């Protein structure tokens with residue numbers, strides 16, 4: 001697996017919260033809102049603290065600012081990008097069918113996957 005400076009979380013995503021399907025917002029790492037070291041997306045719903053980034057997948061942060069640690073959301077992170085080895089995120093379903101689409105969060109990666117099928121693709 002290659003880890004390079006290009007392997008970063010895109011700021012252009014609209015990941016859905018794994019608990020309430022709320023669209024999550026980008027937060028830089030080490031900020032007042034995001035006590036983790038790395039940039040992540042944060043669900044803004046009341047009482048919900050779910051975050052996503054491509055390194056940790058869906059998680060919540062515990063601990064103090066500067067000493068925060070990520071705990072996985074149980075059962076949510078199931079598929080990694082075969083190109084980057086990073087966790088996929090859920091995206092709003094644009095189909096009429098109730099399928100969940102997952103995409104890689106790494107900038108410019110076009111890998112996608114539809115849950116409950118064997119279908120996967122890389123958009124060209």
Ligand SMILES: [Zn+2]
Nearest residue numbers: 017020043048
């Ligand atoms: Zn949420």
Ligand SMILES: [Zn+2]
Nearest residue numbers: 081084104109
């Ligand atoms: Zn990828």
